[in-house]
Amino acid sequence: MQALTQRSRAVDRKPLTLWERIYLPAVLKGMTITFGHMFKKRPTINYPEKTRPFSPVFRGLHVLNRDEEGRERCTACGLCAVACPAEAITMEAAERKNGEEGLYREEKYAARYEINMLRCIFCGLCEEACPKDAIYLSETFAPSNFARKGFIYGKDDLLIPNPKTQPEELAKARGEA
Amino acid sequence: MSEYQHNNIKLPEGSIEKQTSTLNLGPTHPATHGVFQNILEMDGERIVSSEQTIGYIHRAFEKLAERRPLYQITPITDRLNYCSSPINNMGWHMTCEKLLGVQTPKRVDYLRVIIMELARVADHIICNSVIGVDTGALSVFLYVMQYRELIYEIYEEICGSRLTTNIGRIGGFERNFNNTAFTKLEKFLKEFPVALKEFETLLQRNRIFVERTVGCGPIAADRALNYGFTGPNLRAAGVDYDVRIHSPYSSYEDFTFNVPVGTTGDVYDRWLVRNEEMKESMSIITQAYEKIQEFKGADAEVYHANVPEYYLPKKEDVYTKMEALIWHFKIIMGETAIPPGEVYHSVEGANGELGFYFISDGGRTPYRLHFRRPCFIYYQAYSELAKGSMLSDAIITMSSLNLIAGELDA
Numbered sequence: 001m002q003a004l005t006q007r008s009r010a011v012d013r014k015p016l017t018l019w020e021r022i023y024l025p026a027v028l029k030g031m032t033i034t035f036g037h038m039f040k041k042r043p044t045i046n047y048p049e050k051t052r053p054f055s056p057v058f059r060g061l062h063v064l065n066r067d068e069e070g071r072e073r074c075t076a077c078g079l080c081a082v083a084c085p086a087e088a089i090t091m092e093a094a095e096r097k098n099g100e101e102g103l104y105r106e107e108k109y110a111a112r113y114e115i116n117m118l119r120c121i122f123c124g125l126c127e128e129a130c131p132k133d134a135i136y137l138s139e140t141f142a143p144s145n146f147a148r149k150g151f152i153y154g155k156d157d158l159l160i161p162n163p164k165t166q167p168e169e170l171a172k173a174r175g176e177a
Numbered sequence: 178m179s180e181y182q183h184n185n186i187k188l189p190e191g192s193i194e195k196q197t198s199t200l201n202l203g204p205t206h207p208a209t210h211g212v213f214q215n216i217l218e219m220d221g222e223r224i225v226s227s228e229q230t231i232g233y234i235h236r237a238f239e240k241l242a243e244r245r246p247l248y249q250i251t252p253i254t255d256r257l258n259y260c261s262s263p264i265n266n267m268g269w270h271m272t273c274e275k276l277l278g279v280q281t282p283k284r285v286d287y288l289r290v291i292i293m294e295l296a297r298v299a300d301h302i303i304c305n306s307v308i309g310v311d312t313g314a315l316s317v318f319l320y321v322m323q324y325r326e327l328i329y330e331i332y333e334e335i336c337g338s339r340l341t342t343n344i345g346r347i348g349g350f351e352r353n354f355n356n357t358a359f360t361k362l363e364k365f366l367k368e369f370p371v372a373l374k375e376f377e378t379l380l381q382r383n384r385i386f387v388e389r390t391v392g393c394g395p396i397a398a399d400r401a402l403n404y405g406f407t408g409p410n411l412r413a414a415g416v417d418y419d420v421r422i423h424s425p426y427s428s429y430e431d432f433t434f435n436v437p438v439g440t441t442g443d444v445y446d447r448w449l450v451r452n453e454e455m456k457e458s459m460s461i462i463t464q465a466y467e468k469i470q471e472f473k474g475a476d477a478e479v480y481h482a483n484v485p486e487y488y489l490p491k492k493e494d495v496y497t498k499m500e501a502l503i504w505h506f507k508i509i510m511g512e513t514a515i516p517p518g519e520v521y522h523s524v525e526g527a528n529g530e531l532g533f534y535f536i537s538d539g540g541r542t543p544y545r546l547h548f549r550r551p552c553f554i555y556y557q558a559y560s561e562l563a564k565g566s567m568l569s570d571a572i573i574t575m576s577s578l579n580l581i582a583g584e585l586d587a
Binding site: 026030124131132 | 245248249250251252253255316320323326330333334335336337338341343351352357375378379382383384385387416417418419422423434435436437438439440445446449450452453489492495496502505506509510511
């Protein structure tokens with residue numbers, strides 16, 4: 001086979017020497033290394049008692065954001081549902097009525113907002129698609145449930161605690177408390 | 178297998194002429210490391226013939242891609258070879274850029290090279306250590322797996338995910354690399370060579386490992402070429418073909434690196450080639466990191482090309498400016514018509530030439546998208562490689578081909 005490049009280097013494939021063939025030294029060498037590993041710092045962590053720090057951009061479970069006054073930011077524009085490659089997001093829009101200005105930021109809001117966590121692939125495209133700063137992927141992950149129905153997250157599961165009425169819960173959810 | 182077929186099988190030398198037994202290896206066998214079914218005709222411990230089944234996890238990626246805007250195809254490519262999904266992602270982005278005629282800045286290219294080479298190292302770590310596991314050395318697997326974790330942490334800093342990364346966008350990256358990412362990269366560059374040395378010490382000249390792998394599942398260069406082998410498996414057979422050198426992409430021509438080649442194409446050669454490639458990859462990453470540090474001022478902030486039709490505008494602008502909001506909607510809704518044309522782009526994936534054949538008829542989604550998946554090609558040869566070998570040799574042959582079911586079935 002003629003060489004296609006000038007950069008090829010043959011791998012070192014020389015036959016084993018007598019010393020290597022004796023076998024016992026190699027066993028001892030291997031044992032030394034594995035034994036040495038017993039005294040090294042443990043690379044594992046005791047999950048779930050301890051968790052490792054996540055990067056600030058980690059893509060975990062979704063949250064629906066509220067603004068500083070506790071109003072829902074989502075306007076049910078549907079961009080996240082369009083962007084979702086797994087087609088996991090469903091929403092129904094509704095119009096804000098008089099007297100609901102404290103609940104919803106814009107005139108239109110999502111009356112129903114559901115994410116099927118079994119379909120979701122956590123690609124983060126919904127977060128990227130949102131033009132209203134409303135949906136974020138948080139640092140929590142590993143949802144668990146006994147029934148499939150429980151994996152369809154509605155607004156109750158997704159919305160962050162209201163900073164006006166539930167500031168302690170919000171701080172706890174953010175891991176500040 | 179029918180009696181008729183059995184009569185036509187020439188039994189390997191030394192085996193006793195007797196009725197063979199059929200063994201289903203897979204599709205959910207722990208030793209096949211994935212969803213592979215092999216229907217083996219066994220004469221005792223020896224494989225007389227084998228038949229492969231594919232399609233257990235076929236997810237119709239090529240068809241799915243036909244009705245999705247370009248940016249939604251990236252998460253699909255994640256799931257091809259999931260051990261090195263950034264390479265698939267970047268390959269896909271570069272295919273789109275080739276069709277759209279986008280020129281990426283040098284810094285983007287170098288950042289991509291870093292990520293792609295990290296992915297290659299991660300993939301080779303898994304493949305090589307799993308060969309160790311299949312030959313009975315579990316501890317080496319655990320030792321090097323800690324360093325794959327470091328690579329995953331680097332991905333996590335950049336894209337937010339570890340395995341199915343969806344990293345980068347058409348034109349570059351979704352965000353600039355932060356300092357933590359570079360710190361973690363430096364840590365990896367410092368610590369991994371030591372671990373790799375230890376990994377070698379445990380396996381490379383170890384008599385058990387050598388005798389177990391030498392002469393196991395060999396393939397000659399011409400047979401490998403006939404099958405369409407690429408990547409480490411072809412290089413192990415002695416052909417120094419590397420997409421990074423023969424059709425450079427992402428500024429690979431700016432880097433100096435060698436192409437390790439084997440001679441016999443057996444498991445040991447494949448292991449050696451991958452091992453050397455990890456070292457070459459480390460050297461490429463170091464070079465790329467040095468080149469990135471040379472960018473100063475505004476150049477050091479560049480992380481994407483100027484592709485307003487496909488690269489999302491900044492979030493601050495979307496919240497406040499009408500023009501940006503319109504572009505944002507247009508891109509997310511996938512309302513940009515892709516220029517008509519045909520393009521083939523291939524990258525040196527961790528286990529071979531990963532190609533994307535993209536036909537656009539001027540619509541908003543690809544008219545046809547074909548993934549050239551190296552695993553699919555390797556698996557065709559598996560029957561020939563496994564024939565006449567012992568069952569446990571067939572297992573390590575399979576590991577050493579680095580077959581990934583996700584990529585095989587697409």
